[in-house]
Amino acid sequence: MERTGADIRFENATVTYPNGHAGLKGITLDIPAGQMVGVVGLSGAGKSTLVRTINGLVPLSAGSIAVGGHTLTGRGGTQLRGRELRELRSNVGMVFQSFNLAKRTTVINNVLMGRLYHSPAWRTLLGAWKNDDVELAMRALERVEIVGKAYEPAASLSGGQQQRVAIARALAQRPQVILADEPVASLDPPTSHVVMRDLARINAELGITVVVNLHFLDLARTYSERLIGMRAGEIVFDGTGAEADEAVFESIYGRSLTAEDVLEARAEL
Amino acid sequence: MSVETATSKPAPAAPPGPGRLHQRPARPAHWGRKALWLLVSLIVVAAFWSVKIKWSALADFGPQLVKYLGLMFGPPDWSKFGEAFSAVVLSVQMAWIGTVLGILISFPLSFLAARGLAPRAVNWPLRVLFAVIRAVPEVVIAILILSVTGLTPFTGALALAVGSVGTLGKWGYESFEGVDPGPKEAVRSTGGGTLALIRWGIWPSAAPEVLSFWLYRFEINVRASAILGLIGAGGIGKMLTDNVQFRNWDAVGMLLLVVIVVTMIIDQLSGAVRNRLVNGSWRPPRSRGRNRPRR
Amino acid sequence: MSQAAAPSAPYMGQRPSKPRRGRPTAAAVVVLAAITVWAGLGVGVDLAAIGRNWQNAVVNTTQLLQPDYAFFPKTIPALLETLNMAVIATFIGSLLSVPLAFLASRATNPNAPLLGAVRFGMNLIRSVPDILYAAILVAVVGVGALSGIMALVLFNVGIIVKLVSEALDAEDLGAQEAALAAGATWTGANRSAMLPQILPSLASQVLYTFEINIRASTVIGLVGAGGLGILIDNVRSFFRYHELSLIILEILVMVLVLEALSSALRKRLV
Numbered sequence: 001m002e003r004t005g006a007d008i009r010f011e012n013a014t015v016t017y018p019n020g021h022a023g024l025k026g027i028t029l030d031i032p033a034g035q036m037v038g039v040v041g042l043s044g045a046g047k048s049t050l051v052r053t054i055n056g057l058v059p060l061s062a063g064s065i066a067v068g069g070h071t072l073t074g075r076g077g078t079q080l081r082g083r084e085l086r087e088l089r090s091n092v093g094m095v096f097q098s099f100n101l102a103k104r105t106t107v108i109n110n111v112l113m114g115r116l117y118h119s120p121a122w123r124t125l126l127g128a129w130k131n132d133d134v135e136l137a138m139r140a141l142e143r144v145e146i147v148g149k150a151y152e153p154a155a156s157l158s159g160g161q162q163q164r165v166a167i168a169r170a171l172a173q174r175p176q177v178i179l180a181d182e183p184v185a186s187l188d189p190p191t192s193h194v195v196m197r198d199l200a201r202i203n204a205e206l207g208i209t210v211v212v213n214l215h216f217l218d219l220a221r222t223y224s225e226r227l228i229g230m231r232a233g234e235i236v237f238d239g240t241g242a243e244a245d246e247a248v249f250e251s252i253y254g255r256s257l258t259a260e261d262v263l264e265a266r267a268e269l
Numbered sequence: 270m271s272v273e274t275a276t277s278k279p280a281p282a283a284p285p286g287p288g289r290l291h292q293r294p295a296r297p298a299h300w301g302r303k304a305l306w307l308l309v310s311l312i313v314v315a316a317f318w319s320v321k322i323k324w325s326a327l328a329d330f331g332p333q334l335v336k337y338l339g340l341m342f343g344p345p346d347w348s349k350f351g352e353a354f355s356a357v358v359l360s361v362q363m364a365w366i367g368t369v370l371g372i373l374i375s376f377p378l379s380f381l382a383a384r385g386l387a388p389r390a391v392n393w394p395l396r397v398l399f400a401v402i403r404a405v406p407e408v409v410i411a412i413l414i415l416s417v418t419g420l421t422p423f424t425g426a427l428a429l430a431v432g433s434v435g436t437l438g439k440w441g442y443e444s445f446e447g448v449d450p451g452p453k454e455a456v457r458s459t460g461g462g463t464l465a466l467i468r469w470g471i472w473p474s475a476a477p478e479v480l481s482f483w484l485y486r487f488e489i490n491v492r493a494s495a496i497l498g499l500i501g502a503g504g505i506g507k508m509l510t511d512n513v514q515f516r517n518w519d520a521v522g523m524l525l526l527v528v529i530v531v532t533m534i535i536d537q538l539s540g541a542v543r544n545r546l547v548n549g550s551w552r553p554p555r556s557r558g559r560n561r562p563r564r
Numbered sequence: 565m566s567q568a569a570a571p572s573a574p575y576m577g578q579r580p581s582k583p584r585r586g587r588p589t590a591a592a593v594v595v596l597a598a599i600t601v602w603a604g605l606g607v608g609v610d611l612a613a614i615g616r617n618w619q620n621a622v623v624n625t626t627q628l629l630q631p632d633y634a635f636f637p638k639t640i641p642a643l644l645e646t647l648n649m650a651v652i653a654t655f656i657g658s659l660l661s662v663p664l665a666f667l668a669s670r671a672t673n674p675n676a677p678l679l680g681a682v683r684f685g686m687n688l689i690r691s692v693p694d695i696l697y698a699a700i701l702v703a704v705v706g707v708g709a710l711s712g713i714m715a716l717v718l719f720n721v722g723i724i725v726k727l728v729s730e731a732l733d734a735e736d737l738g739a740q741e742a743a744l745a746a747g748a749t750w751t752g753a754n755r756s757a758m759l760p761q762i763l764p765s766l767a768s769q770v771l772y773t774f775e776i777n778i779r780a781s782t783v784i785g786l787v788g789a790g791g792l793g794i795l796i797d798n799v800r801s802f803f804r805y806h807e808l809s810l811i812i813l814e815i816l817v818m819v820l821v822l823e824a825l826s827s828a829l830r831k832r833l834v
Contacts, residue, residue, distance in 0.1 A: 055745055057741070057744075086747040086748070086749065088747075089745055089746060089747035091747075092745075093746070094742065096738065096741070096742060099738070100738030100739050100742040101738070101739055102739035102756070102757045102758075102760050103761070104760045104761050104764070105761075109756065110739070113739070113742065113743045113748065113753075113756050113757060114746050116743055116746055116747065116748035116749075116753070117746060117747030117748060121751065121752070124748075124752045124755055124756065125755055142291070142293075145290055145291055146290050147290065147291060147293050147294075148289045148290040148291060148292050148293075148294055149290065149294075150294055151294055166742070169742065169746070312651055313651060313652070313655045316647070316652050316655075317652060319644065319648060320645065320648035320649070320709055320713075321645070321709065322708065322709050322710045323706075323708070326705050326710055327710070330705055333704050333705065337700070337703070358606065359606055359607070361603075362602070362603035362604075362606035362607050363603075363607050365599060366600070366603050366604055366609060369600050369603075400820060400823070401816060401820075403819070404816045404819035404820055404823075405815065405816065406779050406782055406783045406815070408786060408796070409796065409812055412796070413624060413628070416617070416620045416623075416803075417613070417617045417618070417621045418614060418617065419613070421608060421610070422606070422607045423607050423609055423613070426607050426609070492693040493693070495693045495695065495696060496693055496694075496695040499695060499786050500786070500800070506693075506695070506696075509696060510699055510787065513700060516703070521700070525696070525700075528692060528693075528696065529688060529691045532691035532692075533687055533688075533691050536687070536691065
């Protein structure tokens with residue numbers, strides 16, 4: 001199958017927050033096009049920072065990240081801004097923990113937000129979308145099997161349905177990369193699997209590079225071909241799910257596995 | 270572009286079965302919404318069409334405005350600042366007395382207008398009274414009171430008081446009715462009467478909001494007191510209209526600055542106190558922004 | 565009495581001393597009373613005058629209760645002008661307010677200096693009463709509805725921008741973040757992610773403004789800016805209370821009908 005993803009190359013990527021907290025400590029990492037990568041770690045380990053630097057939502061302090069043909073750099077470098085930054089972002093779809101939909105408007109309008117970069121300002125302001133864009137949005141909704149809700153207000157959907165709309169919004173961008181920041185943290189276990197399956201299917205069928213950070217180790221193992229473990233802003237594990245044994249786990253979490261870290265166990269609680 | 274083919278593959282055929290989610294719905298027509306928009310547009314067009322205005326006057330509005338701003342502020346005439354200052358103080362005093370009297374009258378009435386605290390037969394006439402008062406502009410109320418107290422600042426204050434009763438009364442009963450039922454039931458269950466209910470079941474919860482409404486009404490009355498000067502009730506409004514009439518533009522400029530500065534100071538002070546009452550902090554609540562993306 | 569509890573003592577088992585919250589409250593009451601006395605002296609509060617002249621009030625009230633309906637045809641042009649002014653001012657005011665509200669909210673305007681400038685300008689506009697705008701504009705553009713409409717527009721922009729930008733400040737920023745992450749401009753993200761969220765409160769503000777305009781446009785005529793105010797000015801100078809009463813009745817009916825309409829609409833919007 002044709003792979004249409006972009007590769008991502010971190011070069012000594014460093015993020016220091018204004019309060020002095022180190023988010024990323026000189027990460028160097030290579031993600032080939034079309035790979036599905038799961039990032040795991042405790043909260044505060046830097047996994048969210050890692051994902052959010054890829055589309056510039058969190059700016060780098062030093063180092064660089066190359067995404068497809070674009071390069072994000074830290075302060076002092078030629079930082080991407082304005083149209084160039086937006087072009088990079090238009091190639092990178094993002095899925096959020098709390099779905100981030102405009103709840104009062106329709107599902108289709110939410111998905112069309114994925115086309116904002118490609119629409120002229122007057123069309124955006126009038127809400128007069130190109131027919132091609134509407135078609136693209138409808139196809140994206142069909143791919144996550146929720147097109148029937150296209151004209152309903154987003155608020156009327158369940159959490160799982162809202163997250164699938166958010167995935168459709170990312171797909172409508174025709175992205176080379178999809179980032180997912182804790183996409184299932186607000187969902188119940190069965191719905192979590194539906195959403196993760198959607199992401200895995202998109203990765204397999206469309207060849208889009210997917211970077212997803214997850215709290216639950218078992219979900220990450222099941223759905224990603226490559227697992228990255230983070231601790232205190234550094235990568236402490238990089239390998240396949242099969243290689244991630246108890247010892248690896250302890251190096252990531254600094255303690256042994258508990259029910260809190262596994263989705264299935266939590267489901268039984 | 271290399272992603273050209275990303276989503277242009279044929280969509281998977283909709284599987285059979287309970288697949289409403291797989292079918293593209295028809296675009297809803299929204300007839301009601303369209304009719305409403307049509308009606309609103311018609312009203313606006315009709316208003317523009319029927320209003321008698323020399324739109325040509327707009328053509329030289331720009332130059333005219335520049336000319337008058339120049340006359341007013343280039344530079345303002347500060348010679349009458351003392352007089353202006355005492356006039357603005359008088360306006361603020363009118364607003365204060367108007368608000369205090371308004372509170373004294375509306376406070377008991379708003380309890381009587383609240384459902385559950387007084388019989389329905391008492392609620393409704395009061396609510397109608399509040400609505401009627403709200404509908405009448407303060408100037409008109411002042412014209413009515415004029416014959417009783419003469420053309421004095423006190424007339425202005427009374428007019429503001431009566432005007433305040435309309436809004437304060439309404440806001441009052443609305444917030445008394447909106448109080449969480451828990452404490453109310455608790456007081457009732459201990460056998461407390463209506464007075465005990467008001468003091469211990471309602472007032473503690475409603476107080477911050479109601480106090481903040483009082484201050485807000487004071488802010489409104491500060492502005493309204495300037496209007497009352499028009500009919501001769503005194504204060505900054507009278508001085509302003511007099512100077513506009515005699516085209517003392519440099520004095521008008523000074524007066525405007527005085528009004529703006531005093532109003533802004535009062536708004537800031539009152540706003541800070543209202544925030545303190547409602548949110549427990551002197552500053553307005555911060556926007557719920559988090560992880561703000563940067564440019 | 566005010567013995568400090570030892571940290572190791574069984575805290576919950578000990579009676580604490582009553583917190584002295586009473587003192588600031590008492591101080592506030594004293595200050596407020598002092599302001600009231602000072603303001604009362606300045607205004608010249610004369611409750612006795614009401615007692616002396618209450619008969620006047622009775623006479624006026626009885627006159628007011630007998631509106632002169634024969635006067636109605638003469639009020640029609642002014643009535644229509646008031647309505648026209650209110651509609652046009654609400655329309656123009658709302659159109660101007662929407663972009664300004666987005667510029668005046670911390671949530672939708674990332675440019676701090678511009679944000680500050682817009683907010684300051686809006687505070688400035690709001691601190692001048694509508695009637696003063698009308699008085700000055702009458703001098704600048706002449707007597708008539710145009711100056712009234714302009715005064716109302718300024719007044720409306722002040723109100724709508726304040727209330728709508730506050731609604732924007734309180735809005736959830738998730739969808740906006742998502743739109744920006746998809747490569748949208750701030751304008752694009754605000755239009756498609758924020759505008760739909762505040763549409764109900766915007767609509768209800770516009771309706772509220774229309775109500776206020778009806779009320780205000782009856783007054784600004786006093787300085788020659790068109791509408792019913794001009795009539796009010798005429799009848800008041802001759803103490804024709806039967807006619808004034810009809811005008812008040814007309815305002816009353818318009819405002820009450822509008823209030824009923826807009827509260828019905830508002831219920832459907834929210």
